[in-house]
Amino acid sequence: MTAPAxxxxxxxxxxxxxxxxxxVTVEVAGGSFLAVVGPNGAGKSTFIRSLLGLVKPTSGRVExxxxxxxxxxxxxxxxxxxxKTLDRRFPALSIELVLTGMRRRWPFRVRASERSEAMExxxxxxxxxxxxxxxxxxxxxxxxxxxxxxxxxxxxxxxLLDEPATGMDAPGEQDxxxxxxxxxESSGATIVxxxxxxxxxxxxxxxxxxxxxxxxxxxxxxxxxxxxxxxEAYGHGGHSHGKIFGAHNHD
Amino acid sequence: MIExxxxxxxxxxxxxxxxxxxxxxxxxxxxxxxxxxxxxxGLAHAAFGGxxxxxxxxxxxxAIAVPFTIFVGLAIVWVQQRTVxxxxxxxxxxxxxxxxxxxxxxxxxxxxxxxxxxxxxGTILAIKPADLYLTIAVAALALLTCPLWSRWAYATxxxxxxxxxxxxxxxxxxxxxxxxxxxxxxxxxxxxxxxxAAFLVIPAAAARxxxxxxxxxxxxxxxxxxxxxxxxxxxxxxxxxxxxxxIILTQAAIFAGAxxxxxx
Numbered sequence: 001m002t003a004p005a006x007x008x009x010x011x012x013x014x015x016x017x018x019x020x021x022x023x024v025t026v027e028v029a030g031g032s033f034l035a036v037v038g039p040n041g042a043g044k045s046t047f048i049r050s051l052l053g054l055v056k057p058t059s060g061r062v063e064x065x066x067x068x069x070x071x072x073x074x075x076x077x078x079x080x081x082x083x084k085t086l087d088r089r090f091p092a093l094s095i096e097l098v099l100t101g102m103r104r105r106w107p108f109r110v111r112a113s114e115r116s117e118a119m120e121x122x123x124x125x126x127x128x129x130x131x132x133x134x135x136x137x138x139x140x141x142x143x144x145x146x147x148x149x150x151x152x153x154x155x156x157x158x159x160l161l162d163e164p165a166t167g168m169d170a171p172g173e174q175d176x177x178x179x180x181x182x183x184x185e186s187s188g189a190t191i192v193x194x195x196x197x198x199x200x201x202x203x204x205x206x207x208x209x210x211x212x213x214x215x216x217x218x219x220x221x222x223x224x225x226x227x228x229x230x231x232e233a234y235g236h237g238g239h240s241h242g243k244i245f246g247a248h249n250h251d
Numbered sequence: 252m253i254e255x256x257x258x259x260x261x262x263x264x265x266x267x268x269x270x271x272x273x274x275x276x277x278x279x280x281x282x283x284x285x286x287x288x289x290x291x292x293g294l295a296h297a298a299f300g301g302x303x304x305x306x307x308x309x310x311x312x313x314a315i316a317v318p319f320t321i322f323v324g325l326a327i328v329w330v331q332q333r334t335v336x337x338x339x340x341x342x343x344x345x346x347x348x349x350x351x352x353x354x355x356x357x358x359x360x361x362x363x364x365x366x367x368x369x370x371x372x373g374t375i376l377a378i379k380p381a382d383l384y385l386t387i388a389v390a391a392l393a394l395l396t397c398p399l400w401s402r403w404a405y406a407t408x409x410x411x412x413x414x415x416x417x418x419x420x421x422x423x424x425x426x427x428x429x430x431x432x433x434x435x436x437x438x439x440x441x442x443x444x445x446x447x448a449a450f451l452v453i454p455a456a457a458a459r460x461x462x463x464x465x466x467x468x469x470x471x472x473x474x475x476x477x478x479x480x481x482x483x484x485x486x487x488x489x490x491x492x493x494x495x496x497x498i499i500l501t502q503a504a505i506f507a508g509a510x511x512x513x514x515x
Contacts, residue, residue, distance in 0.1 A: 092464065
């Protein structure tokens, strides 16, 4: 039996007395697509940051492919952050950001040998024509695709996405998920995506983790997004199981 | 002008000025992009406190100013990382305390108007061989930071992304503050405490307006700084005007040109 891609055991994270995550225990098999949902302040981004090794657990532990985060072989994890964290004043071209996916450092110059690989990743996300564009001038949706190309170029075993559809229009969002689905199918990589969109979680993910600082529901979308889980996570009103699974046309 | 360049004091001024321009251009790119422009002023004024203490104790001012400024630089980063205070607030605290200390020390000595004035406004044309050797030594040490450029640049772009790729961003913050502190303190003899912040900010700001790449910005920042030293020194000789301010005015002219023809 192969080790799970992600194993969180009794994971708790506190910031200055505030419990962001409490006793989270989940196992995600390799090749899964996990959507992490929950209300604002539910600890979704903290969960992702724990997987990246950016926050230390107060108690419990996390393993990725049997390694502690931060001690993983280079290139194991690709990360697509929230686009709102980008400093648009930093002088950078799209292709330079993609190259950080390969080098894990900022490139002083773009070597010809690396350019073709970076361009291939940009083509996958439909952004090759913006390779030489200044990052600060791109829209939120375009930036998310560049960040996705940056992740794909390192051919990771695990991709972590933090609200990747923010700032995208509906067709852009569909294209984005199509690229993600296609990549997962061809590479067998594991995907963990934080999203506010329960319909996207229901129709793209194989598993859903409903968080509200602790695990409210975990499993296939049909069960994890059950009425009782949603009302426990979000309170009453606003989200209905029938609406989530009925409204979205998968095709 | 060729005649001027045959004069030893002018040669020292040129070499020293160019080295300071290279150092401040290199680190200035990070200062500007990390929005730490105030740090240059803060460290320069911290150096003033160190210089004043040196004068008060009757020891070579730089012997005190170097460790004093390094201490302040590291303390600013330490306070910023361990509290909720923003960088400019931490800098503001140390800036004011260092100046206050400097004034107290100088009030207790009778050499205030000579040595202290030289450090406040710089005496590039009175650079002694020992000052030049110190600047050369610091420039040689700064070469060791070249491999750090790609890490510092990555963290300047996005600290979290860099940290996720196992860049030790906290340690790098201290290394950058240490390098900056040393650069500032050796530069004050050349351009003075009042003008060193301009050396760190104006060439890099002009460079930012000229390019869309950080690597090019770093190189242009150095180029603008070096050009301003050469033009400023020649101008000062020809027009019989103070060198330090004329170098800064040349930088301002480059900045104005970059602003008019900006593409970044």
